[in-house]
Amino acid sequence: MLESLDEEKALEVLGSIPEKFPEAIVIEVEHVEMLLEKTAEKKATATSEFGSKLSKLSKLNGKITQIYDGSGLIQRCPKCNRWIIDNFCMVHSDVEGVWDLRIKARFDDGKERCTLIFKKDMTEKSANITLEEARKFGEAATLERIRGALFGKNFEIAGVKLNGGNFLVKDIREV
Structure with a gap:
């Protein structure tokens, strides 16, 4: 009992x-x-x-074959953190956006493809740009810098496999 x-x-x-x-x-x-x-x-x-989280990450080796639209300098809804365009959130309507950096990219290891998701810290590291610099350069120049740093290059990537063929990047190095 x-x-x-x-x-x-x-x-x-x-x-x-x-x-x-x-x-x-x-x-x-x-x-x-x-x-x-x-x-x-x-x-x-x-x-x-x-405590052993870093050793539990999945690793991928391959090439970034596409940088998706919506990558680079973006604005997010301050309430739900969704990507917004022209200060309009699909959930909260008109909002004052918060600036952020992100990358969504197609990754191909020769056998299968997935979508890489880079949050702000990994975007800054991989493209060698800070959020403040990106805001000064603007959206188009930031996206070009990201493409120049990543597109067509081979990388070893550590991260977490997510649903829907997505992969959250926790570390990256060019090989």
């Missing part, structure tokens, strides 16, 4: 039908024990991976 849980703790019980009595709710004990064991395993795995 399980003891009652604190207010801030909860169990998720899937695929079972509880029986309700005046004093208690009864759930199949074997099912609850399985859930508790799985939760404990997940917590142990997460703890052991913490």
Whole structure:
């Protein structure tokens, strides 16, 4: 029998039908024990991976074959962080945008292709440009600098595979 849980703790019980009595709710004990064991395993795995995150990154070797539109100096919605055009957010309508740098690029390793996503810090590193410099140069000049630094060159890339064939870049070096 399980003891009652604190207010801030909860169990998720899937695929079972509880029986309700005046004093208690009864759930199949074997099912609850399985859930508790799985939760404990997940917590142990997460703890052991913490601190060794860099060694857990996926690595790719190949060539950047296209820099997508919407790369370079962009503006984001201050409320939802979506890319906006002309101070218009699809969710929040008219907003005052916040400047940011990003790159979305096609990457080909000879076997398969994926879309690389570079956040601000990796965009600054890979194109050797800061957000402040990009704002001075403007959108077109910033995009040309990014293309010159990345397009058609071979790279070793470390990062995280995301859904939909996307890959979040955490480190990059030319090979």
